[in-house]
Structure formats: structure tokens, C-alpha cells
Amino acid sequence: MDIIVENLTKKFGTQRAVDNVSFIVKTGEVLGFLGPNGAGKTTTMRAITTFLTPNEGTIKIGNLSIYDHPDEIKKHIGYLPENNPLYQDMPVIDYLKFTAELYGIEKSKIKSKILEMVNLCGLEGEKHKKIGELSKGYQQRVGLAQALIHDPEVLIFDEPTAGLDPNQIVEIRKLIKKIGKEKTVILSSHILAEVEATCDRIMIINKGKIVADGTSEELRKHAQGKEILKITIEDGDVNEIFKALQKIDSIEVVDFIDKNLNSFEIQSKPEMSSKKAIFKMCVEKAWTLTELTPFETKLEDIFRELTMN
Amino acid sequence: MKQIWIISKRELQSFFNSLMAYIMLVAFLGFSGFFTWLFGSDVFFVKQASLQSFFGIAYWTLFFFIPALTMRLFAEENRSGTIELLVTKPVNDWQLVLGKFLSTLLLIIIALVLTLPYYITVANLGPVDHGAVWSGYLGLILMSAAYISIGIFTSSISNNQIVGYMLALFIGIFFQIIFGLLAGNLSGLFGSILDYLSLSTHFESISRGVIDTKDLIYFLSIIFIGLVLTEGNLAKKRI
Numbered sequence: 267m268d269i270i271v272e273n274l275t276k277k278f279g280t281q282r283a284v285d286n287v288s289f290i291v292k293t294g295e296v297l298g299f300l301g302p303n304g305a306g307k308t309t310t311m312r313a314i315t316t317f318l319t320p321n322e323g324t325i326k327i328g329n330l331s332i333y334d335h336p337d338e339i340k341k342h343i344g345y346l347p348e349n350n351p352l353y354q355d356m357p358v359i360d361y362l363k364f365t366a367e368l369y370g371i372e373k374s375k376i377k378s379k380i381l382e383m384v385n386l387c388g389l390e391g392e393k394h395k396k397i398g399e400l401s402k403g404y405q406q407r408v409g410l411a412q413a414l415i416h417d418p419e420v421l422i423f424d425e426p427t428a429g430l431d432p433n434q435i436v437e438i439r440k441l442i443k444k445i446g447k448e449k450t451v452i453l454s455s456h457i458l459a460e461v462e463a464t465c466d467r468i469m470i471i472n473k474g475k476i477v478a479d480g481t482s483e484e485l486r487k488h489a490q491g492k493e494i495l496k497i498t499i500e501d502g503d504v505n506e507i508f509k510a511l512q513k514i515d516s517i518e519v520v521d522f523i524d525k526n527l528n529s530f531e532i533q534s535k536p537e538m539s540s541k542k543a544i545f546k547m548c549v550e551k552a553w554t555l556t557e558l559t560p561f562e563t564k565l566e567d568i569f570r571e572l573t574m575n
Numbered sequence: 576m577k578q579i580w581i582i583s584k585r586e587l588q589s590f591f592n593s594l595m596a597y598i599m600l601v602a603f604l605g606f607s608g609f610f611t612w613l614f615g616s617d618v619f620f621v622k623q624a625s626l627q628s629f630f631g632i633a634y635w636t637l638f639f640f641i642p643a644l645t646m647r648l649f650a651e652e653n654r655s656g657t658i659e660l661l662v663t664k665p666v667n668d669w670q671l672v673l674g675k676f677l678s679t680l681l682l683i684i685i686a687l688v689l690t691l692p693y694y695i696t697v698a699n700l701g702p703v704d705h706g707a708v709w710s711g712y713l714g715l716i717l718m719s720a721a722y723i724s725i726g727i728f729t730s731s732i733s734n735n736q737i738v739g740y741m742l743a744l745f746i747g748i749f750f751q752i753i754f755g756l757l758a759g760n761l762s763g764l765f766g767s768i769l770d771y772l773s774l775s776t777h778f779e780s781i782s783r784g785v786i787d788t789k790d791l792i793y794f795l796s797i798i799f800i801g802l803v804l805t806e807g808n809l810a811k812k813r814i
Contacts, residue, residue: 312659315663316662316663317659317662317663317813318813319813319814336667337665337666337667340663340664340665341665343663345660345663347656347659347660347663349656351655351656351657351658351659351660352657352660353589353657354655355589355592355593356585356588356589356592360588364581364585365664367581368578368581368664368665368666369664369665370577370665412660
């Protein structure tokens with residue numbers, strides 16, 4: 267089921283938490299929602315799950331509008347809210363049973379479904395404990411289990427790996443990737459590496475507006491534009507090398523990083539690469555090229571560039 | 576209907592898991608038993624085979640206990656954020672409100688069922704007006720339902736359970752006694768309006784064995800208004 271968001275606006279008082287946002291998430295796609303605190307990620311997710319009613323705009327899941335068929339839509343969504351609110355005084359098994367019943371799973375299948383979730387989320391040893399007695403990581407697993415129990419076609423995860431240890435994070439990411447192949451998934455996170463590792467597509471949102479949308483490579487290319495290289499050439503005179511580098515056509519700017527080590531920073535002209543030319547030059551002049559490192563723009567830099575100001 | 580029952584079942588479970596139900600049952604049976612059989616104008620003092628003294632006591636104990644049961648219902652969900660998970664499940668606001676209402680009413684009914692031995696005992700002591708006893712129980716159930724609906728409404732106002740409790744008592748005390756007292760001092764149209772608003776007037780006539788549609792309409796409208804306002808509060812939070 268596709269998620270179609272059109273001109274979504276949500277105001278809290280006079281503040282526009284989400285401002286005229288439109289996007290489509292297709293089946294089999296994992297969309298990562300990035301943004302600084304208060305950017306409108308949670309508000310957008312809450313609108314999709316019908317928890318908040320938008321001021322303007324429409325949201326459709328499959329062919330169902332959130333205004334006309336809220337109850338039908340809720341059946342197709344698995345939702346893990348921010349901070350993972352659960353009934354602390356309820357045992358894990360009872361809670362999962364309650365959820366399964368609410369989703370209208372057949373009585374005869376409830377037991378096997380619960381067992382399946384317990385295995386999938388690694389809750390075997392904790393299933394009879396009260397939720398309040400579990401550590402945060404295990405509570406997060408219960409949150410995931412309740413979101414997945416009815417095998418929903420759409421999954422909305424608000425910071426799914428918060429509070430988990432590194433091993434659990436890897437497991438959950440794997441799980442999300444696996445689920446994401448057949449389902450429509452939106453997840454938000456403030457961990458950029460996580461979004462990069464799990465999502466097919468990244469959307470950066472700032473002050474209620476979408477500021478970037480694409481795969482991580484696309485975002486990189488867009489932000490980077492010019493190739494930047496760090497090179498070190500041994501043997502040979504610094505000034506001589508400097509002059510020789512400036513003569514290469516594709517190079518726009520040559521800059522010293524460290525004169526004593528003969529290392530330079532090189533910026534190529536737009537859409538051009540100077541790696542080959544530098545190598546050839548070194549061969550011709552019999553210099554030894556000991557380092558040639560492309561500067562990769564990190565997602566962090568893109569994120570900061572887009573969301574600062 | 577199924578969703579309502581699932582919600583009720585969970586709430587009832589939670590009453591029993593948190594000991595709230597046991598405390599309420601023990602305290603209710605203790606108070607009502609003590610004043611029905613042992614102290615004050617008890618059955619032996621009145622020397623009549625009737626449960627009037629029990630209904631009088633239950634009328635007041637339930638008035639104080641019900642807000643303690645209802646104060647948690649929405650305030651706790653709002654405070655801990657579990658309301659978000661609940662309303663994004665396939666239940667609508669009405670099913671939620673009715674489920675919670677029903678769970679508390681069922682607990683009260685359980686408490687009342689446990690007082691049936693009083694009825695059996697009294698029936699063995701002398702000739703009992705059976706009709707009056709049953710309509711007395713009906714009166715208690717209707718009155719409980721009215722206060723539960725007020726209590727659920729006040730619980731849905733804030734995140735704070737104590738606010739819910741106090742507010743429910745504050746609103747309740749008007750119906751319980753203040754309207755009646757004022758009506759006694761006033762005459763004319765205003766006096767009769769207040770007299771109609773007073774819950775004790777309607778409760779007394781029912782517990783004497785007179786079931787009038789006027790009284791039923793009165794209780795049902797309080798229940799209805801309370802639940803509608805609660806539903807409104809839930810819907811308001813999402814706009």
C-alpha cells in the first residue's frame with residue numbers, strides 16, 4: 267500500500283509544525299525521516315497514523331483517505347510511537363494478546379501469532395514479566411512486537427532503535443530491512459548512519475518543510491558538486507609540484523595542507539575529475555604519489571548544511 | 576461491540592492487577608456491612624426486614640469510591656502517552672469511552688452482587704418487600720453509572736489523577752446533596768428545577784420501589800451527557 271501525503275499542514279496555535287508537505291512512499295520502500303528536534307517528523311507520522319487531524323491537506327493509504335476510513339486504515343498500520351508508551355503494569359503476553367484482539371486476529375491464531383512475535387523480537391525469557399520490569403531495550407522490542415503482530419502493510423516507526431544496545435540495533439535494522447522489502451515503511455531517526463544503513467530513500471525535513479529528498483548517493487552528489495582530493499607526493503620540490511598541479515586543466519584550486527609533507531588539497535572544476543591526470547603527471551616526473559584520498563561529503567555535512575540557518 | 580468488550584476486559588484486568596479492585600471491594604463491603612448490621616440505624620435498630628439502611632450507606636460509600644476508580648481511566652493514559660497507541664489501534668473514541676465506562680460499572684456490579692447475602696439474610700429475618708429491594712439495587716446501579724460517567728469525564732480533562740478525583744467529587748456533591756438542600760429552601764420554578772436536578776430525590780424514589788420513567792430519564796441523561804463530553808475531550812486532543 268502506498269502512502270500519499272498531499273499538502274499536509276498541521277498548526278499548533280500559530281506555529282506551523284508541518285507546512286505544506288507532500289510526498290509519496292511506495293510499497294517496498296523504506297523511507298528515512300531526518301530532521302533536527304522539532305522539525306515536524308513526529309507530527310507528520312502522527313497525522314499518517316490518524317492520531318492527529320491535519321489542518322489542511324489529505325493523506326491516503328492505498329485508496330483510503332484518513333478522513334473517510336480511519337478505522338479501516340488503522341488495521342493496515344503498525345505504529346511504534348516515540349518514547350514507546352506501553353502499559354507498565356501489564357505482562358508482556360497479556361499486552362500482546364490485547365493488541366492482537368484489538369486488531370481482530372482470529373481467536374485460534376492469536377496464540378501462534380504471539381509466539382511468532384516473541385521469537386521474532388527475542389522476548390522468550392521475558393514474556394511473563396510485567397512490561398514495567400523490563401529494560402528499555404526489551405520494552406522497545408515489545409513495542410515492535412505490538413506493531414508487527416497483525417502483519418500490517420504499512421509500518422511507521424518513530425525512532426525505533428532508541429535505547430537499544432549496538433547488537434540489538436544491528437538486529438532491528440536487519441529486521442526493518444527484511445520487512446521493508448514487501449511493506450511500506452517510514453522511520454524517523456536522528457542517527458544519520460542508521461538512516462543510511464536501513465533506508466532506500468532519505469527525506470530531510472526542517473521547520474516543517476522538506477529540504478531534501480532522495481537516496482543517500484543522490485543527496486551526496488547534490489551537495490558535493492565538485493570533487494575534492496587530498497594528495498601527498500614524495501620526492502620532488504614543493505613549489506615545482508605546486509606549479510605542475512596548477513597546469514592540469516581539470517584542476518581549479520590547489521592549496522597546501524602541509525608544506526613539509528608535500529600534501530595538497532585539490533578542488534576540481536565542476537563535473538570533472540583530476541585523479542587520472544595527477545597520476546599521469548607523477549609518472550612523467552617520476553614523483554611518488556603516496557596518498558590520494560577523495561573527500562567524501564558526509565551525510566552529517568549535508569544534514570547540517572540543510573538544517574542550519 | 577467486540578472492541579468495547581476487549582477494552583473493558585483489559586480495564587477490569589488492570590483494576591484487579593493493581594489491587595484497586597480488591598481495596599474497593601473490601602472497603603465497600605466493610606463499610607456497608609458495618610453500618611447495615613452493627614452500628615447506627617442498622618437493621619436491628621430499625622426492626623424492619625428491609626435493606627433501606629444498606630441503600631442509604633451504599634449511596635454515600637459509592638459516591639466517594641467511584642471517583643477513585645474512574646480517576647485513572649484517561650488521566651493515566653494521557654500522562655504516560657499510551658493513549659497514542661490506543662487510539663491508533665482500530666478502535667474509535669466511542670468504543671474507547673464505552674469500554675472504560677462498562678469496565679467500572681461491571682466492577683460496581685460485582686461489588687453489589689457480593690452484598691446479595693445481606694438480602695438473603697434479611698429475607699430470612701422477616702417479610703421483605705422484594706420489589707423494593709430489586710429496585711433499590713437498580714437505583715444503586717443507575718446512580719453509580721451516573722457518577723462513573725462524571726468521573727470518566729473529569730479524568731479525561733487533565734493528565735493528573737488527583738485533579739480528576741477532586742473534580743469528580745466537586746461536580747458530584749452538587750447532585751448528591753447541594754441541589755437537594757437548595758431546593759428545600761427555595762420555592763417556585765427554580766426550586767422545582769433544583770429538586771429535579773438533585774440525584775438523591777430520584778434515588779430515594781427508586782429505592783422505595785417506585786420506578787418512574789422520569790427518574791430513568793434523569794439518570795440516563797446524566798450518563799449520556801458525561802460520556803458525550805468525554806468523547807468531545809478525546810476528539811479535541813487530536814485537533
